[in-house]
Amino acid sequence: MIPTITAFERSPDGGKGLARDTRVRWALEEVGQPYEVRLVSFRAMKEPAHLALHPFGQIPTYEEGDLALFETGAIVFHIAEHRAGLLPDDANARARAITWMFAALSTVEPPILELGNARVLEGDKPWNKERLPLVAERVRNRLKQLSARLGDADWLDGAFSAGDLMMASVLLRLRMSGILDEYPNLCAYVARGEARPAYKRAFDAQHAVFTGKPPAGEKK
Numbered sequence: 665m666i667p668t669i670t671a672f673e674r675s676p677d678g679g680k681g682l683a684r685d686t687r688v689r690w691a692l693e694e695v696g697q698p699y700e701v702r703l704v705s706f707r708a709m710k711e712p713a714h715l716a717l718h719p720f721g722q723i724p725t726y727e728e729g730d731l732a733l734f735e736t737g738a739i740v741f742h743i744a745e746h747r748a749g750l751l752p753d754d755a756n757a758r759a760r761a762i763t764w765m766f767a768a769l770s771t772v773e774p775p776i777l778e779l780g781n782a783r784v785l786e787g788d789k790p791w792n793k794e795r796l797p798l799v800a801e802r803v804r805n806r807l808k809q810l811s812a813r814l815g816d817a818d819w820l821d822g823a824f825s826a827g828d829l830m831m832a833s834v835l836l837r838l839r840m841s842g843i844l845d846e847y848p849n850l851c852a853y854v855a856r857g858e859a860r861p862a863y864k865r866a867f868d869a870q871h872a873v874f875t876g877k878p879p880a881g882e883k884k
């Protein structure tokens with residue numbers, strides 16, 4: 665059964681791969697699973713048909729037969745559980761890879777999102793000048809810890825896994841802030857993720873929504 669995901673009809677990032685459908689596309693590409701995409705407008709996301717799939721009216725969603733999922737963590741985990749290529753066979757290594765997925769989403773991503781909100785949504789608030797450096801410092805604390813753990817390894821725990829896919833996706837969101845550049849091993853880690861053929865295919869597919877040109881090799 666070919667799964668269908670949803671993505672922005674018009675992403676505010678103009679196809680830079682920052683919207684969260686990219687990580688789901690990347691996971692599907694890593695395991696070699698073809699997929700279809702239904703593009704949704706901001707208005708359609710808040711209408712009953714989409715809310716039945718996603719209670720918070722967001723993208724991405726994932727439909728496969730009778731199954732409908734939301735939340736990128738759950739979607740990528742489902743893909744990784746049911747197809748080979750994103751989680752190790754060894755039970756302990758698998759549990760550690762899953763731990764890194766949770767770490768990406770619940771420990772590293774929140775301060776990064778908070779920084780984005782402080783920059784974009786709260787930029788005009790009178791208290792923003794004081795708050796912004798505090799929020800940026802929280803991000804730096806996490807990156808310092810992550811950088812120390814990664815050291816000079818290629819990936820967080822042995823071979824590339826769903827944990828790395830999620831962590832690199834979360835860190836990518838930070839690149840434009842310049843903060844990632846302060847941690848050369850994390851920059852190289854993200855670049856290794858982006859260099860994976862599966863990531864490139866995922867990026868090209870989401871970018872094609874904006875250019876109108878199908879990615880190389882894909883018929884439209």
Ligand code: GTB
Nearest residue numbers: 675676677682683684721722723724734735736737
């Ligand atoms: N926790 C959920 C998950 O991981 O799936 C979060 C899903 C989510 O935030 N979805 C966003 C959304 O649908 C799109 S990805 N927002 C619309 C809404 O809430 O009404 C977040 C996002 C949006 C835009 C950019 N950008 O332009 O750079 C980057 C990331």
